[in-house]
Amino acid sequence: MASIKDVAAEAGVSVATVSRVLNDHPSVSEDARTRVLTAVEALGYRPNAVARSLRTDQTHTLGLVISDVMNPYFTELARSVEEEARALGYSVIIGNADERPDLQDHHVRTLLDRRIDGLLVSPTDGGSPLMLGTARGGTPMVFVDRWIPGVDVPVVRADGRAAVRDLVAHLHGLGHRRLAIIAGPAATTTGSERIEAFREAMAEYGLPLPDAYIGQGDFQAESGRRVTEGFLDLPEPPEAVFATDNLMALGALDAIRARGLRVPDDIALAAFDDIRWFVHTDPPITAIAQPTGELGRAAVRALVDRIEGRTSRSVTLPARLVVRRSCGEAASSPKDLRSTT
Amino acid sequence: MASIKDVAAEAGVSVATVSRVLNDHPSVSEDARTRVLTAVEALGYRPNAVARSLRTDQTHTLGLVISDVMNPYFTELARSVEEEARALGYSVIIGNADERPDLQDHHVRTLLDRRIDGLLVSPTDGGSPLMLGTARGGTPMVFVDRWIPGVDVPVVRADGRAAVRDLVAHLHGLGHRRLAIIAGPAATTTGSERIEAFREAMAEYGLPLPDAYIGQGDFQAESGRRVTEGFLDLPEPPEAVFATDNLMALGALDAIRARGLRVPDDIALAAFDDIRWFVHTDPPITAIAQPTGELGRAAVRALVDRIEGRTSRSVTLPARLVVRRSCGEAASSPKDLRSTT
DNA sequence: CTGAAAGCGCTTACAG
DNA sequence: CTGAAAGCGCTTACAG
Numbered sequence: 001m002a003s004i005k006d007v008a009a010e011a012g013v014s015v016a017t018v019s020r021v022l023n024d025h026p027s028v029s030e031d032a033r034t035r036v037l038t039a040v041e042a043l044g045y046r047p048n049a050v051a052r053s054l055r056t057d058q059t060h061t062l063g064l065v066i067s068d069v070m071n072p073y074f075t076e077l078a079r080s081v082e083e084e085a086r087a088l089g090y091s092v093i094i095g096n097a098d099e100r101p102d103l104q105d106h107h108v109r110t111l112l113d114r115r116i117d118g119l120l121v122s123p124t125d126g127g128s129p130l131m132l133g134t135a136r137g138g139t140p141m142v143f144v145d146r147w148i149p150g151v152d153v154p155v156v157r158a159d160g161r162a163a164v165r166d167l168v169a170h171l172h173g174l175g176h177r178r179l180a181i182i183a184g185p186a187a188t189t190t191g192s193e194r195i196e197a198f199r200e201a202m203a204e205y206g207l208p209l210p211d212a213y214i215g216q217g218d219f220q221a222e223s224g225r226r227v228t229e230g231f232l233d234l235p236e237p238p239e240a241v242f243a244t245d246n247l248m249a250l251g252a253l254d255a256i257r258a259r260g261l262r263v264p265d266d267i268a269l270a271a272f273d274d275i276r277w278f279v280h281t282d283p284p285i286t287a288i289a290q291p292t293g294e295l296g297r298a299a300v301r302a303l304v305d306r307i308e309g310r311t312s313r314s315v316t317l318p319a320r321l322v323v324r325r326s327c328g329e330a331a332s333s334p335k336d337l338r339s340t341t
Numbered sequence: 342m343a344s345i346k347d348v349a350a351e352a353g354v355s356v357a358t359v360s361r362v363l364n365d366h367p368s369v370s371e372d373a374r375t376r377v378l379t380a381v382e383a384l385g386y387r388p389n390a391v392a393r394s395l396r397t398d399q400t401h402t403l404g405l406v407i408s409d410v411m412n413p414y415f416t417e418l419a420r421s422v423e424e425e426a427r428a429l430g431y432s433v434i435i436g437n438a439d440e441r442p443d444l445q446d447h448h449v450r451t452l453l454d455r456r457i458d459g460l461l462v463s464p465t466d467g468g469s470p471l472m473l474g475t476a477r478g479g480t481p482m483v484f485v486d487r488w489i490p491g492v493d494v495p496v497v498r499a500d501g502r503a504a505v506r507d508l509v510a511h512l513h514g515l516g517h518r519r520l521a522i523i524a525g526p527a528a529t530t531t532g533s534e535r536i537e538a539f540r541e542a543m544a545e546y547g548l549p550l551p552d553a554y555i556g557q558g559d560f561q562a563e564s565g566r567r568v569t570e571g572f573l574d575l576p577e578p579p580e581a582v583f584a585t586d587n588l589m590a591l592g593a594l595d596a597i598r599a600r601g602l603r604v605p606d607d608i609a610l611a612a613f614d615d616i617r618w619f620v621h622t623d624p625p626i627t628a629i630a631q632p633t634g635e636l637g638r639a640a641v642r643a644l645v646d647r648i649e650g651r652t653s654r655s656v657t658l659p660a661r662l663v664v665r666r667s668c669g670e671a672a673s674s675p676k677d678l679r680s681t682t
Numbered sequence: 683c684t685g686a687a688a689g690c691g692c693t694t695a696c697a698g
Numbered sequence: 699c700t701g702a703a704a705g706c707g708c709t710t711a712c713a714g
Contacts, residue, residue: 054706055693079411086447250618280595280598355685356707696703
């Protein structure tokens, strides 16, 4: 590959001049500029980003560590992050933690070694020493979706509390009293917040929430299946199940179908995180929708603000309940039948 | 951040020695090794991958350019690619082309600028000058899923021909005669191969395939919806629709539902690419499943072989038909009800 | 086994 | 406006 030296030789100028025209430095003569540009063209020269990064100490790269790419919510988040980053002149490298703290650490370390300019993370756990150290350290950082309490890092997320309350109201209105929840890991903020919001709403409606109706999942499909099987094995199974993410809802559907039961006739189901397929499942699934794209974009903006020396603040956006038929009611209006993702 | 110089000073050795212990070079005294390691620990030193890459001319990074991350097929492909790459000591940077040739070129260029060691691509089109030049150039490259004919690069893909034939046989066996297809872009190999296989199978069964039953899509949901609406507007609509990817099948479902029609009673539907949600759609969708994970892993192995100077060959794996209920038949066996992705 | 030195491909004060 | 030179943080022959 041609280097800046080759270009300089071809154009008959110094490498400094080549560098200047490449970086749009004002003080370059028109003549020098055209000769360099011609040489660049002739050699098919492309600046070596590695060398440039070493010299300037910036990579124009953002790291994004998410808990699970296979989760459509995070896929969409990643996509919006990349889009906004690209618009602002940054690339993004995605690290998929797969809900495993060790893998998460692996990716954080790798990204740090590559000297990314900033880190966007949706932590899988309560914070490993590495994660905590990074947050305290010099690398600009922003949490998206999930965050770690007590760490001084801006958080961009959705508040699902009101929507969870709406969901409980919806379920209660349909006559359901025995409501169960498939919770996410307590070590994640979304895991603990969703169950807490659910608890509060249940209390508000005077509904009991026995331990047997609280299943511990890990945000992945298999755990949703396992927990749901447990619910169905109960002497008195719940009338409704709230899966706190879409993959666990998928697992719940697997379990329900395996028993030959029907939603919502035999058991109602609702999920946190709305995805396009929920419109076409049997039946369409009632879900809580986050403004995913907006979260991703806001997170990037907050991070880039930090990187470029501006201040940035936390952002909290509302989530909303999208009622479909999985809890026992015909869709209330035609618009709810449309895709929302 | 501490540099190798700081470590050397702390350990009382030269940077050369530090570098040697970091790289497990054999000729280092036990004493030097422990002092260096202690210093590394004390300073929390991490080697700068940027500097190392500049010096060694290798980044231990693979680029993966795919046509659409939001397509579950590609999401899964990306995931398996990352897993296998990690196992072999490589990171991967994903570029999402979103089915746009200009974006694809953007990502290829960015990846090349970063001096990735090798490139995995599932081309969005027939090959831009940049893509062609890259394939001819020095960067090790492998095509996954889609490829560009006439370019001397190994291809790792699934052959869906037999499965498409099985699908037509299935449809024919259920009594359907008017079959329509939502094709992908003709400029992609998967786009042209799937329709070609369909054409051949149709001919084999003596079924006509009028132009009106060939809809041109772009592998994204919206095009599936649009094409399906066109089919439904026909004086004689098709009895069955074959969407050549899962997103276009989603769009087809949207269109069918918007008319208040039912699958398979009013119209049968099948898709290329199987995804977990197809088990739970209304009705469960008959689809052609690719060995996606295996494709991703094989592609990485082929690419790494090239990078590390071994020879690598193309790999073709079979796809298979998974019959569910969307074409008019009850599932033939219980196993088809299970998730397959 | 160890260190001094060169060099990877850039950018950027500094001098002119 | 331009070039010579230093230096970013590493690795690796080369000599000892």
